[in-house]
Amino acid sequence: MDFDFTSLFAFILFGLTIGVVYGIVALGISLIYSGLDIVHFAHGEIYMFGAFFGLVFSEHMGVPYPLAILSAMVCTGLLGIVIERVFYRRLTRAGGGYTVAGMGMIICGFGMSVVLQNIAYLSWGADAEPFPVDLGEPFQFGDISLPKSYGLTAVIALLLMAVLHFFLKKTKIGLAVRAVAANKDIAFLMGINVPLMISLIFGLACALAAAAGVLIGPMQSVQVEMGYLMLMKAFAAAVVGGFGSLPGAIVGGLLVGIFENLGAAYISPNHKDIYAFLLLILVLMVRPSGLFGVEVRVKA
Amino acid sequence: MLKVTGLETGYGRVQILRGLDMEVPQGRIVALLGGNGTGKSTMLRAVSGLIRVWNGQIEFNGERIDNKAPDQIVRRGLIQVTQGKDSYPSMTVEENLKVGAFTRSDKPGVARDLERVYDYFPVLKERRRQLAGTLSGGEVQMLVIGRGLMAAPKMMLLDEPSAALAPKVVLDIFANINRIARSGVTILVVEQNVRMALILASYAYIIRDGRILIEGDADDLMHDENVKMSFLGGTVADSSREYMS
Ligand SMILES: Nc1ncnc2c1ncn2[C@@H]1O[C@H](COP(=O)(O)OP(=O)(O)O)[C@@H](O)[C@H]1O
Ligand SMILES: [Mg+2]
Numbered sequence: 347m348d349f350d351f352t353s354l355f356a357f358i359l360f361g362l363t364i365g366v367v368y369g370i371v372a373l374g375i376s377l378i379y380s381g382l383d384i385v386h387f388a389h390g391e392i393y394m395f396g397a398f399f400g401l402v403f404s405e406h407m408g409v410p411y412p413l414a415i416l417s418a419m420v421c422t423g424l425l426g427i428v429i430e431r432v433f434y435r436r437l438t439r440a441g442g443g444y445t446v447a448g449m450g451m452i453i454c455g456f457g458m459s460v461v462l463q464n465i466a467y468l469s470w471g472a473d474a475e476p477f478p479v480d481l482g483e484p485f486q487f488g489d490i491s492l493p494k495s496y497g498l499t500a501v502i503a504l505l506l507m508a509v510l511h512f513f514l515k516k517t518k519i520g521l522a523v524r525a526v527a528a529n530k531d532i533a534f535l536m537g538i539n540v541p542l543m544i545s546l547i548f549g550l551a552c553a554l555a556a557a558a559g560v561l562i563g564p565m566q567s568v569q570v571e572m573g574y575l576m577l578m579k580a581f582a583a584a585v586v587g588g589f590g591s592l593p594g595a596i597v598g599g600l601l602v603g604i605f606e607n608l609g610a611a612y613i614s615p616n617h618k619d620i621y622a623f624l625l626l627i628l629v630l631m632v633r634p635s636g637l638f639g640v641e642v643r644v645k646a
Numbered sequence: 647m648l649k650v651t652g653l654e655t656g657y658g659r660v661q662i663l664r665g666l667d668m669e670v671p672q673g674r675i676v677a678l679l680g681g682n683g684t685g686k687s688t689m690l691r692a693v694s695g696l697i698r699v700w701n702g703q704i705e706f707n708g709e710r711i712d713n714k715a716p717d718q719i720v721r722r723g724l725i726q727v728t729q730g731k732d733s734y735p736s737m738t739v740e741e742n743l744k745v746g747a748f749t750r751s752d753k754p755g756v757a758r759d760l761e762r763v764y765d766y767f768p769v770l771k772e773r774r775r776q777l778a779g780t781l782s783g784g785e786v787q788m789l790v791i792g793r794g795l796m797a798a799p800k801m802m803l804l805d806e807p808s809a810a811l812a813p814k815v816v817l818d819i820f821a822n823i824n825r826i827a828r829s830g831v832t833i834l835v836v837e838q839n840v841r842m843a844l845i846l847a848s849y850a851y852i853i854r855d856g857r858i859l860i861e862g863d864a865d866d867l868m869h870d871e872n873v874k875m876s877f878l879g880g881t882v883a884d885s886s887r888e889y890m891s
Contacts, residue, residue: 518748525734525745531696532732537720537749537797 365603374551381547387455390573391462396556426552477563588639652702723800735779746796784815
């Protein structure tokens with residue numbers, strides 16, 4: 347392939363738009379990790395549920411696309427809160443507070459992912475469902491035309507990040523969320539309702555994944571197995587950025603997005619999905635705690 | 647103000663407290679003393695609702711608070727400052743203090759108390775935009791006490807505020823604890839620095855084997871032969887004498 351700057355720019359641009367989506371899923375994984383001390387292996391399925399909810403709202407119920415995103419976020423957030431309350435809460439408690447309860451929590455996450463896949467399969471079938479959203483003519487950047495869905499994706503994902511940032515840094519509840527993430531006992535002793543905050547954190551993380559699902563839906567299609575690849579890439583993004591770090595999750599997402607687009611363009615498009623992991627390995631070789639990981643957190 | 651009767655609790659199946667009784671009257675400074683691992687922090691954890699009470703009861707202002715959720719107990723005005731000097735290291739000093747005021751919605755009151763904390767501990771004001779993780783041990787101790795004050799407590803439980811601090815810093819912190827008490831906050835202070843605690847407090851309990859072994863007025867305990875033998879003759883007192891000279 348001939349090298350020219352326009353196509354390089356295009357690859358980077360496409361990489362960035364998909365990267366912000368990896369970023370918001372990774373953000374959720376990092377939020378859950380720092381808030382609940384669990385690595386949530388069913389987060390890909392939460393993302394898949396979000397995509398289906400969006401599809402149902404937008405296609406079957408005729409809700410306008412932006413509103414469908416919001417509705418899917420709310421529904422998936424509530425679904426997440428129920429899952430956490432009913433299934434995870436006992437396990438995280440059993441570990442003494444909310445520390446990692448050994449392998450139990452990891453297995454539980456995998457189990458939940460299988461259960462959710464099967465529920466989705468029974469509800470919506472195994473076929474890939476197209477998610478057509480007509481947003482009009484593509485944007486033109488010089489010679490590059492970027493479909494509106496890509497532009498919208500980037501804008502909405504960035505907006506969500508900004509809202510999350512404002513929430514965590516400027517509001518009282520956001521401060522409480524950070525306090526709970528950093529030290530639950532002390533947060534309790536400051537009069538914060540820790541169990542409630544944990545529900546909120548989990549719900550928020552699931553809502554973010556849902557937004558990612560509804561945003562990706564129109565670019566690819568919606569199907570039961572879509573969660574797995576997203577989980578892997580979001581994990582790669584979270585680890586590249588430094589597990590548990592929120593800015594790290596976003597930067598990690600962008601890097602994974604760009605890296606895999608460039609890899610597909612200049613090395614081989616047949617193995618698009620391995621580039622995320624290649625990047626992961628490269629970064630971990632240089633900085634084992636990830637780009638923004640200040641320390642390796644040791645969990646009891 | 648705080649009344650603990652027959653308190654039994656522990657971790658898992660291991661019982662630590664075996665029927666502990668103590669009382670802290672309003673407006674006083676009371677000390678809870680005892681060696682390492684005798685259950686002092688465990689008792690505070692039970693009072694704050696962080697661990698379950700197996701038996702016995704805890705009354706605060708005439709109301710049963712045993713086995714209430716920790717945030718509910720805080721909302722009644724009973725605040726604990728733990729022994730670990732646990733600040734939020736990745737938040738700024740001022741954010742730490744704001745977390746302390748989480749339960750409050752009276753903005754002018756919170757602003758006033760922030761100034762009060764800065765008045766007690768001027769170094770916190772200097773460092774208010776700094777991350778708490780960059781503070782020294784003494785400054786962190788001031789921060790966590792200040793953070794407790796931000797909740798506008800009726801009563802504070804202070805767990806070993808002098809631990810691992812230089813003598814001059816300890817004096818400064820104890821002077822401020824005294825000041826806090828005089829502003830109307832009842833105080834229960836847990837200490838291993840027995841002599842300093844007996845100077846600060848008006849009444850003291852000594853815990854051993856999960857029960858109260860000795861109790862009495864601080865002045866009497868200071869001159870009590872038993873107490874002298876078991877607590878004031880050892881390394882703790884020696885080092886505290888050095889501190890104060
Ligand atoms: N989280 C815990 N799990 C199990 N045992 C504990 C825990 N915390 C403290 N202990 C035990 O309880 C006893 C009393 O501890 P603690 O109340 O911290 O003592 P103190 O504060 O008087 O030094 C000690 O024997 C200690 O080993
Ligand atoms: Mg202790």
